[in-house]
Amino acid sequence: MKVPCIIPRLGALLLALASGAALAQAPYPTxxxxxxxxxxxxxxxxxxxxxxxxxxxxxxxxxxxxxxxxxxxxxxxxxxxxxxxxxxxxxxxxxxxxxxxxxxxxxxxxxxxxxxxxxxxxxxxxxPNVVVVNPKLPYKTIDELIAYARANPGKVRYGTSGVGNPQHLSGELMARQAGVQLTHVPYRGASNQLLDVIGGNIEMTFVSLAGARQFIKDGKVRTLGITSPGNSPLAPAIPAISDSATLKGYTLExxxxxxxxxxxxxxxxxxxxxxxxxxxxxxxxxxxxxxxxxxxxxxxxxxxxxxxxxxxxxxxxxxxxxxxxxxx
Incomplete structure (x- = not known):
């Protein structure tokens, strides 16, 4: 009758455990x-x-x-x-x-x-993202935007940097919370979104504050709100979307x-x-x-x-x- 040889297996197990312990205890990083x-x-x-x-x-x-x-x-x-x-x-x-x-x-x-x-x-x-629109459009606040979208179903097109990202979800959350129909237009990159807002090809976009800052400074776009919960320390002058009458509690970052x-x-x-x-x-x-x-x-x-x-x-x-x- 052969006796199972467990010594090599036990040695291998102890060696693996020792290696794992050594990795966990070794100075990091080297x-x-x-x-x-x-x-x-x-x-x-x-x-x-x-x-x-x-x-x-x-x-x-x-x-x-x-x-x-x-x-x-x-x-x-x-x-x-x-x-x-x-x-x-x-x-x-x-x-x-x-x-x-x-x-x-x-x-x-x-x-x-x-x-x-x-x-x-x-x-x-x-x-957080900011909502910006062409300054020639009639709405100057989030509530005015929602009122316009309610009166014109599907005519407010919003750009984002892609399908299923936080900007896209921000638009869908806004539409459902306000009970309006918005049309999503995905882009590849913030600059194209903003250029199309300026050119009138879309009505609004969700974009990072950094991406929109120069356009805001130059007056090429109008900022309606920011998606953070309450006024953001990053841009205290921009109203929070959650402060609007129709989108109380709205937030998505x-x-x-x-x-x-x-x-x-x-x-x-x-x-x-x-x-x-x-x-x-x-x-x-x-x-x-x-x-x-x-x-x-x-x-x-x-x-x-x-x-x-x-x-x-x-x-x-x-x-x-x-x-x-x-x-x-």
Whole structure:
């Protein structure tokens, strides 16, 4: 009778456990860290990732590199991070779209599950959008816009930077909460949206404050409201949409945060979260993020996770009510 040889198996198990413990306890980081931005260079997520990376280099004592992997509504870059080694050296600068909205819009097309395949590290910023219109149009407030849309069903066209993103959901939420019909027109990039508002090809657009700032300053567009809950410190002169008589309580913001692949050791997540919190205490970084249209909101991993779950549930209701699909 042969006796099973368990010694080699036991040795292999102990070696694996020791390796995992060593990884969790090893100084972090000891080499460059890569932050993947799931969009092309030059956009809001990219700009904020780069200014954050610059500060994190000092805090972490290692190079922090930003790598753009655009395409697929942010899903290509996110999936690349999901497949990366879970060692804290490949991170995702994710937005609400690819981490909390896309599962409800793209469903079976998704090749990863954000809430299980990505570990929340820290919320970085909340990013409200503003509603802008051509200054020649008759409505000067959100309530006047809603009244016009109610009297002219479907004639108010609103531009966004794509199907199923927070701008699109902002328009659908507005339409349903006010009981009006708005027509969605998706674009590729904020500049084209704004140019078409100025040219009269569409009536309004939802766009980031940073994207619209120069157009607002030059008087080429009229700002009706901001999607943050209450007047935003980013633009205190712009009224909150939630203050209007017809859209009480209305709010919908994009947000950017840092994520790591599932399985990343808890001590590494803790170190990264502390590094982000320390970085965001820098007044220069804070000011730069605000200039880019973001309101810094650091959070613990557990707080960020709870926030994502709450936001995801709300986004799911909007997508379902509006019947948003990739072809919308």
């Amino acid at each position: 080499k460059p860290v890569t932050i993947v931005v799931p969009f092309s260079a030059g956009g809001g997520v990219d700009a904020m990732a780069r200014v954050l990376a610059e500060k994190l280099r000092t805090v972490l004592g290692q190079p922090v590199v930003v790598e753009n992997k655009g395409g697929g509504s942010g899903m290509i870059g996110a999936q690349a991070v999901v497949k990366a080694p879970a060692d804290g050296y490949t991170l995702l600068m994710g937005s609400a779209g690819e981490t909390a909205i896309n599962p409800y819009v793209y469903k079976s097309r998704m090749q990863y599950a954000p809430q299980t395949d990505l570990l929340p590290v820290s919320l970085i910023v909340k990013v 994009n947000w950017f945060g840092l994520f790591a692949p599932r399985g990343t050791p808890a001590p590494v997540i803790t170190r990264l979260n502390a590094a982000v919190a320390e970085a965001l205490k820098d007044p220069k970084l804070d000011a730069r993020l605000r200039d880019l249209g973001g309101n810094p909101n650091p959070a613990s991993p557990d707080q960020f996770k709870a926030f994502i779950q709450q936001e995801s549930a709300r986004f799911a209701r909007i997508v379902e009510d509006a019947k948003i699909t990739p072809e919308s």
